[in-house]
Amino acid sequence: MSLKAPPELIVFQQMADVPYNWSLGREGSLFLIALRDEKKFLGIKCPSCGKVYVPPRKVCGPCFTANSQWVEVGDEGVVTAFSVVNYRFTDPATGLPREVPYTFAFVRLDGADTKLCHKLAETDPARLKVGMRVKAVFAEQRTGNIEKDVIHFRAVQA
């Protein structure tokens, strides 16, 4: 056998399956429990700059102060950015292709200052606009999971 040119190039393949368990912490747990049990979105307010965070987090990054005051925000809001995803890729959560097309969007819920990262029901870019109003569509069976308890957001007719 020649030691210069291999007749083929060999690739070693591994299908990784490494389970993880991510903690939500106290704030994240309270938010998901309210969503699951009461179909309510909670925000948490920074005592220093007044910014209302949804989803909630313990620390306001820019102020570096502890957030403490809970406020209820709406289940309707405004789309601040979107894109319709048409190409296939591997979802690292499952190792399987994620279903496309779907619309990825940021929604600022009424009363919140930050945006929620979620999906929109509409997948035609011609019917989507930054600034459009949308409302959460809740699942019948909820388990405390932001992906599944809110199926997506759908357009609200003005």
Next chain:
Amino acid sequence: MAQRVAVVGFGQTHHKSNRGDVTGIELINEAVRRALEDAELGPGDIDAVVIGNMDHFENINLADMWGVEGTGGYLKPVMKLTTGGTTGTTVAIAGYYHVASSLFDVVLAVGWEKNSESDTTGGTITAFDPVWERFSFPGALPGLALDAVVYMQKYGVTEKDGARVAVRDRANAARNPYAHLRDPITVDDVLRSPMLSYPIKLLDICPRSDGAAALILAGEEKARKICRQPAWIWSVSVCHNYTYTSDVNFGYLDTLEQACRETYKKAGIKDPGKEIDVIEMYQPCSFAGLSWLEAMGFCGPGEAPGLLWDGATDAGGDLPVNPSGGVLNANPIGATGTIRVGEVARQIQGRAGACQVPEVKTGLATGFGGCYWSDVLLLGNRPR
């Protein structure tokens, strides 16, 4: 204690979609050998090594250990850094910090990636919050699409404007033997290419490349001995922002604006459009080549398409952007920022070959990554 720092050597691989003929270690070695040859140095001349990749792409989590045979870092201080898309500029900036501190005189900075070894989008998603964002966040491409949508709607920018950026960069890449994509394209080709994530089409977005790049950085005294025309690093800035993508101000890259403002101030630059001769920007999609030019202070909000269509940013224009063909035409992600710095150094040295633009005294290299954060390096032809 502190000393001035210059780029005295640069090497890169010929970037391709798949380098199945080499392992990652061997790919690193190709770039390192080229950088050492460029500086006429041997591995014994290197005091320390900084190396980085997007470790979730290859699932190689200790590139510092694993890559020693490639870098020549045996029994030397080797530091691994990974900051997402900015990894390539981070290794350059960390190398600069090492030398500027005077604790080291000659430092090798290496960025590398074998994108062919995994699903880049799947890997990218793991950089984001596992609970709140991963289920809907579809990787870098639609994130950039959001940025483009907001910018386009605000200023009436069109898909054709984005296409013109891609055409410019490909025309430049045709002259660069290291670029991954080199066949010239037209505005129509871009507009007719498959829609991946509105408004980004196949020819608006960077490819996934296998490649590596290495820089050799030296302190003032050593630099003059090693190199006839060192490319001096005048100033650097790093600006990170948030944990969550949903906190980012889409449509305007404020981290780039702040990093540039700081960099210009440190170097005494008052009018960047007049004082900077060439830009190699980490421009992962065509539309970023418009709004980010505005964030960098080269024109006002919404004015970038005007500059573009006037030809100002072409290789023969007043403000050449990406004369190497840029990220749209070669994107070995961990190396992409390193290449920007190396290409600016080559321009300053007057050694950029067919990609050379005339009279380069100063050049700007940028990095982009993570949660929309920015790195900036300003280089010049004399110490400052």
